[in-house]
Amino acid sequence: MFKPLGDSAMLVELGAQIDPQVNRQVHALDFLLQNVNGIIETVPAYCTLTIYYDALHFSFQQIKAVTEEKLQQISEMKRESGRRLEVPVRYGDAANSDIGAVALANNISIAEVIQIHSEKEYRVYLMGFMPGFPYLGILDERLQMPRLPTPRTSIRAGSVAIAGLQTGIYPFASPGGWQIIGWTALKLFDPNSPTPFLFAPNDTVKFIPLADADA
Amino acid sequence: MLEVVDVSGMATFQDAGRRGFQRYGVPVSGAMDWFAYRVANRLLDNPQNSTVLEIGLGDVILRAKRDCVLAATGAGFEIQNYVWTFPLWTSFYVRAGWSVQIKKTSGGNWAYLSIAGGFEAPQILGSTSAYLRGGIGNLLKVGDILENRKPTLELAKLAARNFSAHKLMPYSQTPTLAVIAGPQGARFNNSFFESEYAVSKSFDRMGYRLAGRAVETLDKTELISEGMTMGSIQITNQGQPMVMMADAPPTGGYPKIGNLIAADLPILAQCEAGVSQLRFREAQLEEAQAKYKALVSELAQPCK
Numbered sequence: 001m002f003k004p005l006g007d008s009a010m011l012v013e014l015g016a017q018i019d020p021q022v023n024r025q026v027h028a029l030d031f032l033l034q035n036v037n038g039i040i041e042t043v044p045a046y047c048t049l050t051i052y053y054d055a056l057h058f059s060f061q062q063i064k065a066v067t068e069e070k071l072q073q074i075s076e077m078k079r080e081s082g083r084r085l086e087v088p089v090r091y092g093d094a095a096n097s098d099i100g101a102v103a104l105a106n107n108i109s110i111a112e113v114i115q116i117h118s119e120k121e122y123r124v125y126l127m128g129f130m131p132g133f134p135y136l137g138i139l140d141e142r143l144q145m146p147r148l149p150t151p152r153t154s155i156r157a158g159s160v161a162i163a164g165l166q167t168g169i170y171p172f173a174s175p176g177g178w179q180i181i182g183w184t185a186l187k188l189f190d191p192n193s194p195t196p197f198l199f200a201p202n203d204t205v206k207f208i209p210l211a212d213a214d215a
Numbered sequence: 216m217l218e219v220v221d222v223s224g225m226a227t228f229q230d231a232g233r234r235g236f237q238r239y240g241v242p243v244s245g246a247m248d249w250f251a252y253r254v255a256n257r258l259l260d261n262p263q264n265s266t267v268l269e270i271g272l273g274d275v276i277l278r279a280k281r282d283c284v285l286a287a288t289g290a291g292f293e294i295q296n297y298v299w300t301f302p303l304w305t306s307f308y309v310r311a312g313w314s315v316q317i318k319k320t321s322g323g324n325w326a327y328l329s330i331a332g333g334f335e336a337p338q339i340l341g342s343t344s345a346y347l348r349g350g351i352g353n354l355l356k357v358g359d360i361l362e363n364r365k366p367t368l369e370l371a372k373l374a375a376r377n378f379s380a381h382k383l384m385p386y387s388q389t390p391t392l393a394v395i396a397g398p399q400g401a402r403f404n405n406s407f408f409e410s411e412y413a414v415s416k417s418f419d420r421m422g423y424r425l426a427g428r429a430v431e432t433l434d435k436t437e438l439i440s441e442g443m444t445m446g447s448i449q450i451t452n453q454g455q456p457m458v459m460m461a462d463a464p465p466t467g468g469y470p471k472i473g474n475l476i477a478a479d480l481p482i483l484a485q486c487e488a489g490v491s492q493l494r495f496r497e498a499q500l501e502e503a504q505a506k507y508k509a510l511v512s513e514l515a516q517p518c519k
Contacts, residue, residue: 003398006474007503009444011398018439030238043237043442043465050442050465052237055477055504056511127240128440128466131349135440172350191339191351197239 002064008040008055010063015047018137018165022047023125027202028077032070038063044201045126046135082124082202087169089118089160089207091182096152098179102145102162116140117181118207122167124199132171132189134199139165151177158184160207182207216280217330219359220314224273226355227345228336229327229461231264236340237465243445244344244351247271247325247420247461250384250481250510251288255329257518258286258306258376260367265333266343268355270326275317275355279309283363284331284373290323290386290485308374322388323485331366331373346462348421376518383513384481388491392479393498394448397471398441402434403450407472412456412493414486420462423483425493429454430472440468446475458483476503478510 003011012029015022023046030044038057043050053063091114092099103110122136129135139162147163152175155161159170161178170176171188188198199205229252232245246252246269256265268275270292286306287294294301295316301307303326309315317326336343336352345352366373380386394408412427430450443449447459449469458475459467475483476498486493 004395004474004500005398005442005444005471006395006446007477007500007507009442009474011442013398016439041235041237045441045466046439048441050444052234052444055507059504060500126440126466127238129240129464131236131239131241133240174348189349191349196340201238 002067004060005050008053010051010053010060010067012049012051012067013047014049018046018125020123020138023123025074028074029067029070030201032073032077033067036066045128082200082204084121084204084206085199087184087186087205087207088210089182089184090210091117096155096180097182098145099181102143102179102181105145106142108142113143113181114209116142117162117167118209122205124201124203124205126201127197127199130171130174131191132197132199134168134188134203134205136167136205137165139167141165145179147177148179151175155180156183158186158188160184216363217277217283217361218280219275219355219357219361220278221274221276222355222357224271224275224319226268226270226275227347227352228266228334229269229344230266230342232461233340233342233344233346240465241340241349242346242462242464244342244346244420244461246327247484248289248327248481249477251290251325251327251380253514254304254378254380255286255288255327256333257514258288258304258378259284259329259331259373260518261329261331261333265329266336268328268334268361270317270328271324273319276314277317277361278314279311280360281311282370283309284366284370285309285315286329286376287317287326288378288380289326291319291321291487292323292326293318293320304378304380306374306376308370321487321490323386324487325484330361330363331370332364335362335364348462378518383510386482386485388486389493390479390482390486391494391496392483393476393503394473394495395476395498395500395503397448397473399438399470400472402432402470403472404431404433406431407456408495408497414488414491414493416488418488420460422460422463423458423486425456425458427456430456432470438468438470440466443467443471444474446477446480447471448473448475460484473497476506478503478506
């Protein structure tokens with residue numbers, strides 16, 4: 001459960017599957033470890049929390065003991081639910097849109113792809129891959145698609161994409177292997193803004209389909 | 216204050232790194248060789264997290280607009296200051312109008328150039344470190360003017376200092392690097408620790424791909440993305456080891472056989488593509504932390 005990640009980080013494993021319950025525990029532990037002296041930063045992921053600690057302050061046994069103590073408090077904690085954010089999306093509106101392929105592969109219409117993708121609320125399980133990229137789940141199984149066999153060399157900023165049982169949004173133009181189904185005009189990452197990130201881990205996200213005329 | 220006259224390599228501002236934003240997907244960045252970075256500032260009595268110029272893969276020529284004192288550390292470079300040639304790990308006085316060339320030689324990848332007072336650079340998310348993939352900071356280019364903060368001492372007292380790096384940091388192109396077993400260490404047999412690897416041509420600030428015998432995987436269960444750090448050794452599906460470096464994303468989906476210890480990271484950072492021959496050994500956490508503490512306390516001693 002507690003594994004060293006080199007000599008100044010520790011990985012805490014709270015489960016072994018993508019599961020909202022496990023991820024809530026990860027974020028609860030994450031919350032309890034903020035502002036602990038000697039902890040540099042923490043990184044929540046699907047079912048693990050990585051704790052970066054100052055090796056001059058804590059030994060591995062000590063950081064493990066601190067974490068164990070906080071884990072005991074999780075059950076008594078009021079759940080931190082994060083914010084709820086709406087993301088307007090123009091589905092199918094991308095030079096490289098894969099929405100037709102997604103519909104075809106899953107034997108549904110494009111309208112159904114849009115409806116299934118936008119009717120659900122998603123959790124920001126974690127952020128990673130690039131600054132501001134939210135890993136959202138859990139995607140409906142009817143939309144499940146593998147990654148592209150060859151990643152695209154450039155994906156437009158704001159592209160809404162899916163892979164496996166995940167969906168996400170590319171914050172800026174980059175290479176990527178997820179299948180693109182839409183595009184949002186929202187800016188996900190602006191390093192010069194006082195609020196550089198649109199999303200935070202543990203937020204809830206709802207996609208709002210836009211008709212072409214709205215955009 | 217310096218003016219950039221010529222750049223053939225890649226040079227960026229770096230500091231001790233960007234902390235607290237990995238949860239938003241932002242890498243730590245900072246110097247590839249933390250030890251050389253620390254010494255570059257220490258040679259000039261600069262505050263510990265001062266901004267330096269990290270120079271890789273080629274040369275940089277700068278001209279002093281005013282008298283200043285510079286220090287250079289790292290591996291694989293030499294310094295030409297006016298008419299003299301200096302080795303790395305020294306500080307030297309540069310008169311207004313003189314040119315300084317940081318010249319790529321061999322035996323390393325990265326040089327760190329500090330200026331008395333530290334470079335003045337814009338802070339983004341609490342750090343001056345460039346992270347080019349993320350649109351943070353810039354590559355140094357011809358014509359850039361590099362401003363510096365006020366030195367702590369009069370310039371003459373900061374010049375002509377040197378530091379014996381090799382006693383503390385055994386830079387080598389044929390090192391045996393210490394690894395702490397990783398979260399998925401048990402998925403692999405011992406082949407990684409019994410083979411020799413080279414840094415491949417595919418290396419950058421994000422990571423070093425290693426060339427050599429494919430690592431045999433005993434358990435191919437797909438991993439759910441989880442945290443990784445600088446020094447994490449990921450094994451790709453083809454068995455290729457990939458050591459994550461300063462600009463590594465905070466999470467990754469390949470299993471990690473282990474993590475390089477902090478004390479050995481600078482040695483790997485300076486291993487050249489196509490030249491170096493690396494071996495790895497398994498180390499204990501206590502040994503690694505003791506080594507790191509010893510290095511840091513040595514660096515805390517005042518410089519002469």
